[in-house]
Amino acid sequence: MLVLAALLLASTPAEAQRAFSIRGRTDLTFGTVLRGVPTSIVAPSPEAGSWAIRGEPQAEVQVVLTLPANLFNETGQTMPVTFSATDGAYSAQPQGSGAQSFDPRLPLIAIIEKNSGRLFVFLGGTATPNATQAAGTYVAPITLTVSYTGN
Amino acid sequence: MLHFLRRSLRPAVVVLVAIAVLPVLADAILVAPHALFISHDEPTGDVYLLNQGEVAEEVTVELAYGYPATDSLGNITIRFVDELGPDDRAATPWLRAFPRRARVEPGQRQRVRVQATPPADLPDGEYWSRLIVTSRPVEEPVAVVDTAVQAGVTLELRTVTSVTYRKGEVTTGVRLEDFRASQVGDSLEIWVEAVREGNAAFLGTLELGLGPIQGETLTAWRNPIAVYMDQQRRFTLPLQDIAPGDYQLRLAISTARQDIDARFILPAEPIERSLVVSIEE
Numbered sequence: 531m532l533v534l535a536a537l538l539l540a541s542t543p544a545e546a547q548r549a550f551s552i553r554g555r556t557d558l559t560f561g562t563v564l565r566g567v568p569t570s571i572v573a574p575s576p577e578a579g580s581w582a583i584r585g586e587p588q589a590e591v592q593v594v595l596t597l598p599a600n601l602f603n604e605t606g607q608t609m610p611v612t613f614s615a616t617d618g619a620y621s622a623q624p625q626g627s628g629a630q631s632f633d634p635r636l637p638l639i640a641i642i643e644k645n646s647g648r649l650f651v652f653l654g655g656t657a658t659p660n661a662t663q664a665a666g667t668y669v670a671p672i673t674l675t676v677s678y679t680g681n
Numbered sequence: 682m683l684h685f686l687r688r689s690l691r692p693a694v695v696v697l698v699a700i701a702v703l704p705v706l707a708d709a710i711l712v713a714p715h716a717l718f719i720s721h722d723e724p725t726g727d728v729y730l731l732n733q734g735e736v737a738e739e740v741t742v743e744l745a746y747g748y749p750a751t752d753s754l755g756n757i758t759i760r761f762v763d764e765l766g767p768d769d770r771a772a773t774p775w776l777r778a779f780p781r782r783a784r785v786e787p788g789q790r791q792r793v794r795v796q797a798t799p800p801a802d803l804p805d806g807e808y809w810s811r812l813i814v815t816s817r818p819v820e821e822p823v824a825v826v827d828t829a830v831q832a833g834v835t836l837e838l839r840t841v842t843s844v845t846y847r848k849g850e851v852t853t854g855v856r857l858e859d860f861r862a863s864q865v866g867d868s869l870e871i872w873v874e875a876v877r878e879g880n881a882a883f884l885g886t887l888e889l890g891l892g893p894i895q896g897e898t899l900t901a902w903r904n905p906i907a908v909y910m911d912q913q914r915r916f917t918l919p920l921q922d923i924a925p926g927d928y929q930l931r932l933a934i935s936t937a938r939q940d941i942d943a944r945f946i947l948p949a950e951p952i953e954r955s956l957v958v959s960i961e962e
Binding site: 553639674679680 | 713758840
């Protein structure tokens with residue numbers, strides 16, 4: 531992949547020397563849950579959703595997560611999902627060491643790490659199946675939007 | 682026994698819940714450059730999208746008018762504006778990006794051309810837009826967690842970059858209206874009010890340094906800034922490692938930028954200020 535990136539940058543004009551990407555790393559997966567029992571995932575953790583943002587070292591970025599209020603199964607039945615003020619986390623390290631928490635319901639302003647040019651974002655949450663929740667697979671989309679604030 | 686266990690566990694295996702997400706370890710679309718500059722003389726420019734992942738990505742490209750701005754709490758955000766006012770300098774109505782939709786195979790590069798067709802009587806100056814690239818895997822990924830249930834996921838990733846159009850004589854500058862600081866708990870809260878001058882956005886770097894009144898900086902903070910409209914920005918510097926006492930807080934704003942080609946940086950007078958702050962225990 532590094533070779534591809536190098537080819538891209540070598541074949542584009544001088545002003546195109548700076549790139550910007552987001553990578554999905556792991557799912558936020560609640561796994562199998564019990565009826566009537568809320569299941570929470572903390573961030574960072576192996577079960578948390580995580581993304582890697584690559585960009586200009588020391589650049590400031592705005593990260594916005596568009597979060598669902600419900601998960602849906604194939605027949606349209608819902609299961610509430612909630613996100614608390616500490617369900618987001620960000621770190622310069624891929625495992626999330628030294629992570630700072632943030633409220634994923636609000637925009638996050640963070641700095642891309644000066645040496646690696648990366649920023650890792652983690653997301654936890656709580657799924658709350660009701661006592662008569664129908665069996666099935668419940669899913670929902672999330673949109674992660676990243677913008678530079680410095681240009 | 683096994684039969685009993687299966688019967689006992691069956692009610693517990695209710696649902697599989699998965700949210701968000703991508704195929705694991707699949708890279709999304711890389712966008713370059715992160716700031717595109719076009720002009721009256723060169724009204725087209727290219728942005729490149731590279732699929733670094735292992736599955737094809739469906740990409741949509743949109744243009745919207747927005748710029749970095751601060752809210753009443755001094756937080757920076759990208760403000761998107763739907764209804765244009767007299768001070769807005771939107772290029773979006775007369776910019777086109779194409780293709781607007783593409784399928785990008787793994788390892789493939791897609792060029793997106795941005796073309797300006799402004800009105801003939803457009804005054805000199807700078808006009809702005811944001812390029813929004815949304816990507817999602819072409820085939821909905823399915824994660825099999827056990828034999829009983831499956832999870833489909835539909836994650837969208839969106840990168841927002843800037844598009845700047847310049848016509849004729851463009852100038853920029855920034856005027857410092859306010860610079861103050863006060864201790865709030867274990868942090869130093871710093872307010873910087875910057876007023877843009879000229880007819881173009883100010884792109885530069887803001888540096889803050891805290892140190893003894895007569896001595897070297899102990900802690901520093903440096904960040905690219907963009908002043909499109911007047912900003913009242915709040916910065917927070919941690920003070921955990923700073924002993925109580927009087928210190929000098931230094932502010933410097935200049936057009937120094939490492940991430941943007943020097944040809945596109947408009948010159949402006951640098952600003953340097955300092956003030957004394959008292960740090961208490």
